[in-house]
Amino acid sequence: MPTPSRYWREIPQRYRYEASRCTGCGKIFFPPRLVCSACGSREFEPTKIAEAGKVMTYTVIHTPPQPFVDQAPYAMGIVELDDGVRITGQIVDCDFSELAVGKRVRLEFRRISQDGKAGVIFYGYKFVPEI
Numbered sequence: 001m002p003t004p005s006r007y008w009r010e011i012p013q014r015y016r017y018e019a020s021r022c023t024g025c026g027k028i029f030f031p032p033r034l035v036c037s038a039c040g041s042r043e044f045e046p047t048k049i050a051e052a053g054k055v056m057t058y059t060v061i062h063t064p065p066q067p068f069v070d071q072a073p074y075a076m077g078i079v080e081l082d083d084g085v086r087i088t089g090q091i092v093d094c095d096f097s098e099l100a101v102g103k104r105v106r107l108e109f110r111r112i113s114q115d116g117k118a119g120v121i122f123y124g125y126k127f128v129p130e131i
Contacts, residue, residue, distance in 0.1 A: 091105060
């Protein structure tokens with residue numbers, strides 16, 4: 001039986017920013033889907049999503065769920081990447097007063113959380129403002 005860390009590493013969209021592009025109409029889905037919502041096609045090809053985009057909306061979390069208590073307060077936002085894909089994620093390494101709708105950000109591979117003091121460390125994507 002695979003370990004939890006191996007399971008997480010085998011999710012392509014989490015670690016390689018892998019999406020699926022409909023071969024019928026070209027629409028990109030992240031995470032990948034089985035049926036295209038635009039044309040109904042079931043044929044897709046893997047593609048890598050853009051690694052930069054702009055903040056569409058955001059909020060600052062002051063009372064987080066238990067796994068993220070040590071990170072509070074932190075910003076979460078919806079970012080539209082340059083290829084049109086929209087992703088929800090944490091926005092890091094910036095002053096909250098500098099956050100704004102339309103601010104340019106880039107995707108980075110970062111630590112998300114840790115399961116207990118000696119547990120599995122989970123990695124994924126976060127957004128960092130562009131300089």
